[in-house]
Amino acid sequence: MKVPFLNLKAQYDAIAQEVEQSIKEVLGACAFSGGPYVERFEGEFAAFCGTSSAVGVSSGTEALWLTLAALGVKAGDEVITAPNSFIATAEAVSLTGAKPVFVDVEEGSFTMDPALLERAITPRTKAVIPVHLFGQTADMDPIIAIARKHGLAVVEDACQAHGAEYQGKRAGSLADAGCFSFYPGKNLGAYGEAGGVTTSDRQLADRIRMLRDHGQSRKYYHELVGTNGRMDGIQGAVLSVKLKHLPAWNDARRAHAIAYRHLLEGAASVKTPREMRYARHVYHVYAVRAPGRDRLIEALAASGIACGVHYPVPIHLQNAYASLGKLAGSFPVAERCAQEFVSLPMFPELAEEQIAFVAAELGRLAAAPSGAR
Numbered sequence: 044m045k046v047p048f049l050n051l052k053a054q055y056d057a058i059a060q061e062v063e064q065s066i067k068e069v070l071g072a073c074a075f076s077g078g079p080y081v082e083r084f085e086g087e088f089a090a091f092c093g094t095s096s097a098v099g100v101s102s103g104t105e106a107l108w109l110t111l112a113a114l115g116v117k118a119g120d121e122v123i124t125a126p127n128s129f130i131a132t133a134e135a136v137s138l139t140g141a142k143p144v145f146v147d148v149e150e151g152s153f154t155m156d157p158a159l160l161e162r163a164i165t166p167r168t169k170a171v172i173p174v175h176l177f178g179q180t181a182d183m184d185p186i187i188a189i190a191r192k193h194g195l196a197v198v199e200d201a202c203q204a205h206g207a208e209y210q211g212k213r214a215g216s217l218a219d220a221g222c223f224s225f226y227p228g229k230n231l232g233a234y235g236e237a238g239g240v241t242t243s244d245r246q247l248a249d250r251i252r253m254l255r256d257h258g259q260s261r262k263y264y265h266e267l268v269g270t271n272g273r274m275d276g277i278q279g280a281v282l283s284v285k286l287k288h289l290p291a292w293n294d295a296r297r298a299h300a301i302a303y304r305h306l307l308e309g310a311a312s313v314k315t316p317r318e319m320r321y322a323r324h325v326y327h328v329y330a331v332r333a334p335g336r337d338r339l340i341e342a343l344a345a346s347g348i349a350c351g352v353h354y355p356v357p358i359h360l361q362n363a364y365a366s367l368g369k370l371a372g373s374f375p376v377a378e379r380c381a382q383e384f385v386s387l388p389m390f391p392e393l394a395e396e397q398i399a400f401v402a403a404e405l406g407r408l409a410a411a412p413s414g415a416r
């Protein structure tokens with residue numbers, strides 16, 4: 044049986060008519076860059092997240108960068124984040140001229156360990172970016188309490204957490220701002236590149252709106268040095284259509300996660316992900332931990348099962364960040380994750396038989412002595 048890691052085509056087929064109709068409207072209105080379709084989506088997404096504003100931008104990376112810039116983060120500053128994220132989180136910090144500083148993550152949630160946060164704060168620290176990894180939020184209350192005590196801004200990297208909840212509140216509404224990616228493979232994905240920022244701070248929203256449009260207050264009057272970070276009209280329209288389906292898609296992912304967990308209960312060497320007491324996990328990625336990960340992935344591929352690794356190298360050990368001088372051993376939990384995590388196929392349209400097949404193969408291969416794989 045073939046089990047792909049993702050299947051964007053299955054989802055497109057299910058909503059093709061709605062999507063094509065919405066794209067035709069944008070084409071008819073020639074509302075290509077920003078405009079009414081983006082504004083409509085911004086209103087809908089803010090309501091979904093429980094914030095007063097949302098600002099559509101061109102990617103998740105741009106969302107993070109513009110938010111930090113709007114908060115005044117600049118060269119000479121430090122921003123604290125987690126080392127086991129997609130590199131964009133640290134890149135956004137670097138793009139402002141500031142330095143990324145890492146704090147290791149907790150066993151269990153694999154998100155920023157609040158107990159390690161305070162000792163990473165220096166007089167240069169300006170902001171903290173907890174990453175809601177794989178669809179589960181970081182433990183925000185203690186992180187925000189420490190940040191407030193030191194006068195630091197808190198920005199959620201919610202790029203993997205559309206619809207996730209912390210203590211009953213949606214990701215994106217938990218801190219000063221939430222940054223989302225609508226990259227096609229995310230839980231809410233555009234049909235191209237897109238991102239967004241949610242916030243209930245109207246001044247911050249206005250500043251991000253200005254920065255995404257060359258710092259203009261009105262056409263050709265520039266108050267700030269910004270960039271072109273606008274969202275396409277077509278992406279706004281597609282995202283409006285897809286947002287209506289997101290709750291059902293997230294429910295499907297959660298049901299798949301429960302199925303995987305039950306089916307993998309007997310596989311002693313495979314550790315399945317845990318939903319923390321505070322969280323509603325939306326399983327953007329379903330990552331299990333297993334020793335001999337690389338051989339396991341090869342063997343699963345031979346059975347027709349495509350897996351992923353999120354992420355094979357933590358950010359502090361990437362060549363791009365060699366200048367930070369953080370050696371192996373600096374962040375042991377994040378480094379162990381990089382060695383042991385295997386991301387299993389996870390998307391809403393995954394079939395029950397496919398889940399059963401993946402779990403059976405994984406259980407069999409993980410139990411076999413390494414030579415027999």
Ligand SMILES: *Cc1c(COP(=O)(O)O)cnc(C)c1O
Pocket residue numbers: 102103104105128129131132174200202203223224225226237238
């Ligand atoms: C996807 C992702 C980003 C970047 O989003 P893009 O839209 O690809 O720029 C940032 N952080 C995390 C955790 C992500 O998963």
